[in-house]
Amino acid sequence: MDSDDDARRRSAGPDRPAPSDGGAFEPERPETPGALDPEATDRVRAELARLATDTDSAPQVPAAVTARIGAALRAAPPPTGDRSGRPGPAHAVRSPLPPLRRVTLVVGVTAALLAAGLGAVMLLARPGTPAPGPAASPELTANRITATTARPPIGVPDDELRELLTVPPRLGPLAEPDRRTGCLRALGYTDPDALLGARPHSVDGDPGVLLLLPGTTAGLIVAVVVAPDCGPDGPAIRTERHVFQR
Secondary structure (H helix, E strand, O other): OOOOOHHHHHHHHOOOOOOOOOOOOOOOOOOOOOOOOOHHHHHHHEEEEEHOOOOOOOOOOHHHHHHHHHHHHHHHOOOOOOOOOOOOOOOOOOOOOOOOOHEEEEEOOOHHHHHHHHHHHHHHHHHOOOOOOOOOOOHHHHHHHHHOOOOOOOOHHHHHHHHOOOOOOHHHHOHHHHHHHHHHOOOOOHHHHHHEEEEEEOOOOOEEEEEEEEEOOOOEEEEEEEEEOOOOOOOOOOOOOOEEEO
16 A cells, blocks of 8 residues: 555556645645735825824825826826736836835825925924914004104293294294295295294203294194204204194
């Protein structure tokens, strides 16, 4: 009687391997180049699914970014070769990516997008980072400049100014007619008789002359203090103009 080993060898034949000692025939599995590890593939897919639903890890990727990525993928040339594994035409310059490399590429692109979005949020939330806002309007800028360069007020009550209208003007250094006329012209008054009242008046310790002039509307008086050398070359105004009722 033949031994068991001889029987197994005859049943196997030249093209079939002998069964294992357990008696069951186990066909040989050919090694496929680039085959994926099923466990690694499942882990990658599970992680991608988790990131797709995790809203706390990073903000939503901007639509413009995803649109550019989609356009780049659509513009990519189709892979060469067919499913049988036969190579494509000789002039083809790129071959299809193995499955593992495709998964790695998707994971890399997703991670880059998440990092970019998270970095933008952290930059905006950084302490001391100025929040974007509307640009200052020219009117606001002009108001600030006026406020910082405004001249001091006259510091004379309206009743006291009205009394100057009833007494002869004390012109001091502006008593000389040509200088007084030139000073009035520099202030915008061409009529030499436009002066309604005057007296010496100091502002912050600097000497000057307080002038009362007619306003643009009947009944209004303009009070302004000019420097003693006020003349045709400039009024050298010491204070802001103060308007009051006659």
